[in-house]
Amino acid sequence: MSRIEKRFAQAKAANRPALVTYVMAGDPDLATSRAIMEALPQAGSDIIEFGMPFSDPMADGVAIQLGGQRAPAGGMTPRGVLGMVEDFRRKDETTPIVLMGYYNPIYIFGVDKFLAAAKDAGVDGLIIVDLPPEEDEELCIPALKAGINFIRLTTPTTDDKRLPTVLHNTSGFVYYVSMNGITGAAIKSRGAVGEAVERIKSHTDLPVAVGFGIKTAEDAAEIGRHADGIVVGTVLVDAVGKSLVDGKASDKTVSAVRDIVASPAAGVKRARE
Template sequence: MTTRLDARFAATASENRAALVTFVTAGDPDHATSLAIVKALPGAGADVIELGMPFTDPMADGRAIQAGGLRALAAGATLVKTLDLVRAFRESDDATPIVLMGYYNPIYAYGVDRFLVDAKAAGADGLIVVDLPPEEDEELCLPALKAGLAFIRLATPTTDDARLPTVLTNTSGFVYYVSIAGITGSATPDFGVVSSAVARLKRHTKLPIAVGFGVKTPEHAAAIAAGADGVVVGSALVEAVRGSLDANGAATEKTVSAVTDLVSALAAGVRRGRAAA
């Protein structure tokens, strides 16, 4: 069966361009505004949506996404509400893939079997769980695949050829290449190094390769899009949310457009990337 992720990456490939994968945190800065942002992303140019599951100890994330998660939690975000958000999005959009991204602890607390049933029923398409290595596939990865959810694995600059087959085993949907060694949003990647890394990954897998961490501007997006199948932007979008809030940290009339304006610019960059290559 062709999944939403398969269909979307096939569609962007047929257009000879990379997919724009956008990350936002569920419930940031509040549930209603977060839902409005997510609903507006496809129209602004997002091809795939990564939806962050707020967690109190996001070890792989930089300050921007950490702060977004804390804003969401302070506004009452829970895993139940995150799935409610996905369900509400699906009422008007049955085509755009949604990938839930986060950490294992909230899923474990929710109950793995219950979570997988509820996530699939809500309309999620895949999972990225950054703190579960391949050696722990029986914990979540294999049950997720059985439930019909893609399990997207991260490859990093330190994932050598000896380790890569282990990382790619059971990976589905796409491979997320982390373009820098470190936390999200902490540095600008070396685009030449990234291009070589993507080419190496493509020798090992037929899955689409999406590149993220450190992509902030349309120019960055264009540079990555020249060789990758997808460009992931997260911290810059979460920062756009933060920059739109009032003095009390509440959403304003500019919050949704602050995100969608940046997404539109990034989408234009992504479309330029392959043409310029």
């Protein structure tokens, strides 16, 4: 059983959705980012989504765009991201880590080289926003061969006819994007999200996690009634940004993220009450 499977099974056994937290690797600097990463499981995060900075994040709102600029400015590179995962794994062998980002940095690193290094470092899965199933040959299939899950995004525009295509090579879990929009936007209808999750579940046995626009404990609780996992990202990256003093990490940076995670962590616990 993979780390991701195990973690979703544990959450299911506890009758609650899993909490997936997204932070940007290396934001705002290596040491602070490492401390944030280590604080996440203690604060209630079940799975860590680790953002790989990219200069042109076309699916991200302002908060994550800014995080993606702070991280490279602080020296973060694709190699550095893998190094952070490797360090984390020495202390934590159970929390799944999913790298999320865009294809070009991996393409330039070299797909096979990247996958081998990611596997060695202890990466469990990849979410690559700009690789739809039409481009499966690029990274999805090589990743599956390398033993790394390729977690696909499905969206409100993915209809029943297309859904099987999207689910075909998906593994680990399915990531349902709650709305047509970019990260950090507002969810228009929580009810519609619930229906969409049920629709996806009728097509697959994989866990379905919902992300984009989840900010509060209420969001987490309500969406978590249907979903097997909920993803929180923008509010965490935004908290990093707001904690900075003169552009640098302050003594509040790590605790700001930890405090915010506590809210959806409480939300997932009462989701099925």
